[in-house]
Amino acid sequence: MQKNTLMFVLFSTIFLLAWYMFFQPTPQQQMLSQTQNEQKIEQTNNSAVVQDNKQILQNADKTKVSGQQLVKEEEIIVETEKYKVVFTNKGAAVKNWYIRESNGALVDLVLPEASPVLANFPGSVYEIAEKTDSKIVFSYTFMQDWKITKIFDLSKDYLHSATVKLEKLRQDAKLPDIDFDWGPGLGTDDKELKENVSVTRVLGYTSTRPSKLEKIKEQNNPAQIYKWTAIDNRYFLAAFIPDNSLNFSNVGMIKQNKRTAPIYMLSAKVKQEEQVQTFSFKFYVGPKSYSYLKTFDMGLEKTVDFGFFGFLGRIAMSVLFAIYGLTNNYGWAIIIMTILIQILVLPLTLKTFKSTAAMKKIQPIIKDLQTKYKNDPKRLQVEMMNLYRTQKVNPFGGCLPLFLQLPIFWALFTTLRNAYELRYAPWVLWVKDLSASDSLFYMGSISFNLLPLIMGLGMFLQQKMTTATSDPTQRKMMYIMPLIFTLMFWGFPSGLVLYWLTNSVVSMIVQFFVLRKEENR
Numbered sequence: 001m002q003k004n005t006l007m008f009v010l011f012s013t014i015f016l017l018a019w020y021m022f023f024q025p026t027p028q029q030q031m032l033s034q035t036q037n038e039q040k041i042e043q044t045n046n047s048a049v050v051q052d053n054k055q056i057l058q059n060a061d062k063t064k065v066s067g068q069q070l071v072k073e074e075e076i077i078v079e080t081e082k083y084k085v086v087f088t089n090k091g092a093a094v095k096n097w098y099i100r101e102s103n104g105a106l107v108d109l110v111l112p113e114a115s116p117v118l119a120n121f122p123g124s125v126y127e128i129a130e131k132t133d134s135k136i137v138f139s140y141t142f143m144q145d146w147k148i149t150k151i152f153d154l155s156k157d158y159l160h161s162a163t164v165k166l167e168k169l170r171q172d173a174k175l176p177d178i179d180f181d182w183g184p185g186l187g188t189d190d191k192e193l194k195e196n197v198s199v200t201r202v203l204g205y206t207s208t209r210p211s212k213l214e215k216i217k218e219q220n221n222p223a224q225i226y227k228w229t230a231i232d233n234r235y236f237l238a239a240f241i242p243d244n245s246l247n248f249s250n251v252g253m254i255k256q257n258k259r260t261a262p263i264y265m266l267s268a269k270v271k272q273e274e275q276v277q278t279f280s281f282k283f284y285v286g287p288k289s290y291s292y293l294k295t296f297d298m299g300l301e302k303t304v305d306f307g308f309f310g311f312l313g314r315i316a317m318s319v320l321f322a323i324y325g326l327t328n329n330y331g332w333a334i335i336i337m338t339i340l341i342q343i344l345v346l347p348l349t350l351k352t353f354k355s356t357a358a359m360k361k362i363q364p365i366i367k368d369l370q371t372k373y374k375n376d377p378k379r380l381q382v383e384m385m386n387l388y389r390t391q392k393v394n395p396f397g398g399c400l401p402l403f404l405q406l407p408i409f410w411a412l413f414t415t416l417r418n419a420y421e422l423r424y425a426p427w428v429l430w431v432k433d434l435s436a437s438d439s440l441f442y443m444g445s446i447s448f449n450l451l452p453l454i455m456g457l458g459m460f461l462q463q464k465m466t467t468a469t470s471d472p473t474q475r476k477m478m479y480i481m482p483l484i485f486t487l488m489f490w491g492f493p494s495g496l497v498l499y500w501l502t503n504s505v506v507s508m509i510v511q512f513f514v515l516r517k518e519e520n521r
Helices: 003-023 034-044 047-059 190-199 289-294 309-327 330-344 346-361 363-373 379-393 399-418 448-467 471-491 495-521
Strands: 073-079 083-088 093-100 105-106 127-131 134-142 146-153 159-168 181-183 201-206 213-215 224-232 236-242 250-256 263-268 276-287 440-445 446-449
Touching: 093 276, 201 250, 224 263, 236 263, 263 276, 276 448, 309 330, 309 399, 330 346, 330 399, 330 495, 346 495, 363 379, 399 495, 446 448, 448 471, 448 495, 471 495
Parallel strands: none
Antiparallel strands: 073 083, 083 093, 093 105, 127 134, 134 146, 146 159, 159 276, 181 263, 201 213, 201 224, 224 236, 236 276, 250 263, 440 446
């Protein structure tokens, strides 16, 4: 293999392996128990009033009587074509929030260790004042001191609204603090659970212009500086958009350690001097579909991670959607888009392969010079430079164009990795889900993935075509590199592998004709 090409491949491998090692999932650690989670939330609560009230509420719930009848815990299920939600009147909270995906599967965005979420006073049991297919009203009265009314207004899609009304029943009553929590973590499907802790984030979209997306890393942040805040993972999002941010005091991220997922918390700004206060917000709970989120015109689509070369990733996503509109198949859309990109960078590709062919021609001369001046490195260097000059060969001519193409390839790599639209999107035959590995069959617990094997074979053939040296070390690399890439891509989504495979095949075809033309000169 030509030395400069080898350097590029080696660099790319190190780059990808570094990403895989540091940003890919680590096995999900043992989850916190429900009791530990509640203790963690209590420890981080900002108000001593809430600390006192929670204990009183827990004791009061055991004997609370409404209309001479004990109020019991009750579940309320609301289901549409796109989601299924299980509410509980204990804490007026959400026990499960299922998203129905394109294949009919339900994904619960409330992890077992987080349930219930959006609870207010988890120990209290609310009365259900109203219950319809789109509206649920919870009501709770605390010892003739104050009353809380909590309303969920649900749409048929993923954007909903919630309102909490807090009112004094006595002039001198002390009002408790109100907060809305989600977590630890945000749910996902089984195949994504392994990486879920490492990719879950708490985010805020700033109110200042130009607005930007920030990762919230602290517990205490003024809520007024954000248009909306959220918790997300690779494919799903729970975002909260206050109707009036001045009614909220704090937004924060709580995390016990690096091995546990964060908790999202939004705190209301309770004013003791006011008789009645209302806190309302819209909230989105659903998939991170870039095209769908963009329709809200709120910047929610910015939660889709396009990586370091994000501007290129967004262009690639737009092109992919356009091609999908013609093919109605994301697999073929990926193949066509990859070919179009190869046509776009064809001048750079031709320059690379021509440089490779030129270096291959002068390899016998280089070998003779290395033998002749093996004991005189300085003279060897001078003679090598003279050879490059007389033959009009640039030893780095094949490397630079490849580096220039790297941002495009990496942007596509990241975009396809995070595109929700590829979930359960089939291509052909055994490839039923472009967001998952293409398991043809299983041998015990080991899946046999065909696309990475085909990709590795293609890389081997391509590198064998470019071999321009008899150096045993570089020849070993020719065999090692395809193996490394095959192992690295083994568990990657099949959409990514399909892109890389198509890219290799097209490059190999171009390379074949360039080398054939150069040999006939």
